[in-house]
Amino acid sequence: MVVVPPVPSSFSGGTEAIALVVLLTEFAMLRAPTARSQIRLYAFQSLAVSALAVFVAATQHIDELYVLAALSFVLKVVVVPGIVLRLLRGTRADLAGSNRFGVATMVLVAIGISVFGFFVVGNLSVHSHSLPAPAFGLATAVILVAFLLVILRSDVVSQAVGFFSLENGVSMASLVIAAGIPLIVEVAFLFDLMVAVVVFGVLMRVHHGRGRTLSTEALDRLRG
């Protein structure tokens, strides 16, 4: 009498579960009250992406991905958050006075844009045996919400963390769509990230040095 519904395969279900954790972390960053908690969330999100790389490597038998997982763990979980936290040392710990909207509004807007991302992925009609469509949709949602994080929160750290987590979304998408792409391409993403860390590091230091604040609201006072 009871119809047993189909369950996703363990590969699809596993990638989906990890991708969900990544997306929920992205939402948590959107509402995180302090810059430091945002960076800790970023480190956690990167840990989840590394775990996804290990999971894909183990289930699809692609050994290169273990190297990628190790690299991304060292860089994105340890080095980048460490550098940014170091840069923030000595700055005034801003509470989230930087929101243009309330938290509930931001989350609703982000839900709206994630739904858009999901529908786009759903209508792409990519049908593949090995492509877990939900994980791809979740990666798209991570990228879109990362954009929102950059747009809606007006402090330098949010913009940096938003950009870094955008990279997390992209590397997650590449892991689920094209797990077999050459390692050098994946590592190039990580290299991009290092450049971004330097650029955003300089931005943070200069902005804080000039304006005594991390809020971008003060940027228009820098005229002349």
Added chain:
Amino acid sequence: MATIELAPAQIQVLQVLTILLFAPLVSGGIAHLEARLQGRRGPRTLQPYYDLAKLFRKETLVPEDASWVFVVGPMVAFMCYLVVPMLIPVLTTFPLPLGYMGDILGGGFILALAGFAVALAAAETGGPYAQLGSSRAMTFGALIEPSILFITFTVALITTTDLPYFEAAAARSSLSQAIRPAHLLVALAFFLVVLNDTGRIPVETHASTLEFGMIDEARTLEHSGPLFALLKWGSAMKQMILYVLLVNVFVAPWGLAGSRSLGAVLLAIVALIGKALAVGAIFTVIDNSFSKLRLFKITEFMAAAFLLAILAVLVLDLGGG
């Protein structure tokens, strides 16, 4: 030894009686545990029964301007709480005759009707805090509604029905069903809904005497005597109904009676009380670990519940979940 078989109708009555009789016990157990966690000795576990007995012996005082709604409201609410246990899997894995009478939305409507009756009775008093409470309860009830809808959609997408029995049966059928992402998301979302609907931290301090922070609690301030007893008993029953839904449909639909034998049903009653107390213990730990959200921040909590529920629908929509 011959096993005694119960008729489905008898089990149906037992479901209602279980909720009716043991809801105060669960409330008392939770209050006791909570006091222990805070380092107090606390009331004894059976205290809610003594409270109810005392209140039923007292006289009823009605505010001068209040009409019959003031008296009827608590009774209607109490009757609603007696109807809901017929619709949900309280004791058995198999649907009972009246189980098909209403789905999750039907149960939700009846619970909402109860909340509406209590709110009307509170608004009728003219007391400012009771009115404030009923206004807030209605507002936040409306705000949590989208999450409940999307939880129902998820259940419908997974089981192609929206009967709570089928969701529980799907989760029971295999481990991969029980840990599929959509099921976990919807269980978590429903957990947050229960947290809101039972008036727990971070939404409401349920044991506070400070009227300004009250939502559900403030509604009963003007009632006294047997009517107040009905309201208190009703809120204990509502809490247990929500725990039953959380445990027997989403989180742990195990330990229910699979047959109609008397022993299995009695065992299911004991297991249910144990599970309800376990859920209560989790809520108590949350109660003691977090602080209450400011009233205007409660929407953030609602947004989180909505996010989880809508993600469950979205991943199912893409053929995953």
